[in-house]
Amino acid sequence: MPGLDERRPIVPVDFDRPSIARVFDALMGGHDNYEADRVVLRQILELAPEAQVMAKEVRHWLVRTVRYLTDRAGLDQFLDLGSGFPTVDNTHRVAQRYNPEAEVVYVDHDPVVQAHGRAVLAANDFAHMAGYDLTEPAKVIEDLSRTHRLDFDRPAGLILCAIIHHIQDLDEAREIVRTYVDALAPGSFVVLLHQHNPADGSEAADVATSLEKRFSGTGLDTMFRTREEIESLFDGLELVDPGLTYPHLWWPDGPRFTPLSPVNLTSLGGVARKP
Secondary structure: OOOEEEEEOOOOOOOOOOOOHHOOOOOOOOHHHHOOHHHHHHHHHHOOOOHHHHHHHHHHHHHHHHHHHHHHHHOOEEEEOOOOOHHHOOOOHHHHHHHHEEEEEEEEHHHHHHHHHHHHOOOOOOEEEOOOOOOOOOHHHHHHHHOOOOOOOOOOOOOHHHHHHHOOOOOHHHHHHHHHHHOOOOOOEEEEEEEEEOOOOOOHHHHHHHHHHHHHOOOOOOEEEEEEHHHHOOOOOOEEEOOOOOHHHHOOOOOOOOOOOHHHHHHHHHEEEEE
């Protein structure tokens, strides 16, 4: 079957510029990154040495949320925006453990991610990579509706894992999230994780402020927002217990043995249902 966006022009890759998806791959210890991405990784680790451990905690959080939505909430279709590389324990692998026919569409504008994703997913009839810009929600929704990869008349899971904080303007971020949510059927769920600045004079607040300043204006801008600002992205939705919280506190699989660091307190995540 033809790809979701086979007529879209191929965007050339600039290997001298870092990519959000490839920097996260480097944080995860992956191999789909380049020296420009590894330079950013080293800069992150200078400010937050535990960042690689935290990246894995974010992935574990995503696993638990997708498992909940598939196994407990019964969802069988997912839209993962700004997905990065669909590799170990990403959305389709978790969802299809509980429902082999769970439909997953990944959206990422990075051409390296698109090429890698299409290669990885070539033999999977229920997982697809789409090369769209998530900040153009009307276009994404229209094209996915046209290709019938997702049925917007049935409940779906919208995944926004560590991506909305790269949109600098909060009003724009709210409007983008709202447009996607408005397109979802009642009974759908939103999974959202966002970088957080507790703004309380703590070491975590200092780390958040330092990271935000370091990458401002680099194309990798990351906004560390307050709890209230992040909560506003869930307007009109019903948060699932335990609400908006640190990833390690969202229904952990067992007791914690790894000591907490300030970086653990610089992200907030939640799962919410559309009534």
